[in-house]
Amino acid sequence: MANLSVLLMLACAAALASSAAGLRVELKRVHSDPGATASELTRRGMSWSGRKLTSLDDTLTAPTRKGLPSGGSYVMTLFIGEPPVAFLATIDTGSSTIITQCGSSPQYDPSSSPSFTELPCNSSLRPELCVDETCPCTFNQTYAVGWASGPVGVENFTFGSAVAGAGQGLAVTIAGIAFGCINESSGGWGVSSGLVGLGRRTQSLVSQLGAGRFSYCLTPFDDANSTSTLFLGPSAKLNGTGVRSTPFVTDNPWARNAYYYLNLTGISVGGTALDIPADAFALTSDGHGGIIIDSGWTTTALVDVAYQKVRAEILKLVTLPTVDASKETQLELCFKLPTDASTPAMPDMTFHFDGADMVLPPENYMFLGSGVWCLCLESATASSGSVLGNYQQQNMHILYDVENEMMSFAPADCTTL
Incomplete structure (x- = not known):
């Protein structure tokens, strides 16, 4: 039976x-x-x-x-x-x-x-x-x-x-x-x-x-x-010219264990490719490292070697004074906004996945709080690995094609879907 x-x-x-x-x-x-x-x-x-x-x-x-x-x-x-x-x-x-x-x-x-x-x-x-x-x-x-x-x-x-x-x-x-x-x-x-x-x-x-x-x-x-x-x-399907696709990691026995691992090859801010080690986001043979996409996680966590490169680039672009607002925001890098001041113009941030670039507008990586403006990323240890959180997934239609081991995505106005 x-x-x-x-x-x-x-x-x-x-x-x-x-x-x-x-x-x-x-x-x-x-x-x-x-x-x-x-x-x-x-x-x-x-x-x-x-x-x-x-x-x-x-x-x-x-x-x-x-x-x-x-x-x-x-x-x-x-x-x-x-x-x-x-x-x-x-x-x-x-x-x-x-x-x-x-x-x-x-x-x-x-x-x-x-x-x-x-x-x-x-x-x-x-x-x-x-x-x-x-x-x-x-x-x-x-x-x-x-x-x-x-x-x-x-x-x-x-x-x-x-x-x-x-x-x-x-x-x-x-x-x-x-x-x-x-x-x-x-x-x-x-x-x-x-x-x-x-x-x-x-x-x-x-x-x-x-x-x-x-x-x-x-x-x-x-x-x-x-x-x-x-x-x-x-x-569950995506249509239009803006759709990008990247395969899930499948060549590592840990990759199929529970999570959806992606192959992230680099990060750019504006036209600047950050000098991040090639193996920073690699999933090791013993199951450490890598990067997963997670709808239940809020702020994207990057292994510290990558986080520090992003942080340094943001400090170059923003001339506002920094302020410790970690207690209020849980974020490490924050800038003090003058009263009634608008946030500075910022370039897009791009996550370069295998075969697909995910372009994040400033509102998907910067957080506007009460009198502060913060980088909405956090640092993770090398052994724990990185996580693509849902703050970075705002207004992005994301398709998990589990049967064909592919993730596709496209910018969208999610309020109208």
Whole structure:
């Protein structure tokens, strides 16, 4: 008899395919204080990114190397169980886990849902999800700021309020999604109730749906009202002359372990190519270094040798006095803005990937705070590697073609997608 988890995955893929255009899900940047200013919301996102960076030195074989979802993330609304119960979940390409808090109403209660079942003992997902070989299965994951544990089950998930290409007001329910049900945890979750991992592993939403590809377009950080968009399956595609494509790293056994590694060959600011060592962004044979793209990370982290080159170039271009605003912004290089002064004109910054240049306008690498203007990058150790965060992905439509091991991207007005 075929493994039950394989049959469930085939059923998920069939359900996704039956939505001819795939799935379209709305995303929002959600923060714990809806009355905060745009700059305050962005600053909190920087703080969140810094907290996550503390765990970068964890080994890649760990269940996850990230902190608990909190302010500064992009979240989607999902519905779980029968009858469907809504919950907010952070979308995260740097994780492959689907987890939600469980409990009494208004949280999802598996004992009240007739569609809930425990993960089958013969499921192929057990090695990725379960803490040991015990059945029923439980998970236990440690994060930078806490931990979460609970049973692993299978449920009906209802996605968003629309099917791509079919208009608003519709929803798609897919049975047989494996997930972790959090009944014990430490650390803060903020307004998010869980996590939807879009990573490479078999338990990720992308893998369980058999989607093959997905894309998203993230609205700017200082826009607290507009909606971002996630596309799953056939609806995930890019059109136009501005599309650029670069392959994911696949020639290293660590590259397919969990994350989406890219081959970054250099960085330019304006017309100046920075003198960064050729191997600064290389993924080593023991799994250290490299650069991943991560929708759940805020501020791009560059290995220090690269960060210092970028920092030095910015200091050449900006003649304003520097100021220590790290406590307020979580950023290391900040300039003091005179009262009522506008920010200086800055050139684009370009990340040179294998076969594709990603051009970042100034608003994608500089942060305007209260009286300060900061370089929105941070330093990382050589062993932990680099991360392309979501601040640098603003107004960029990014396609992950997992099936063909390619990432494509194009500048876009994400508020109109």
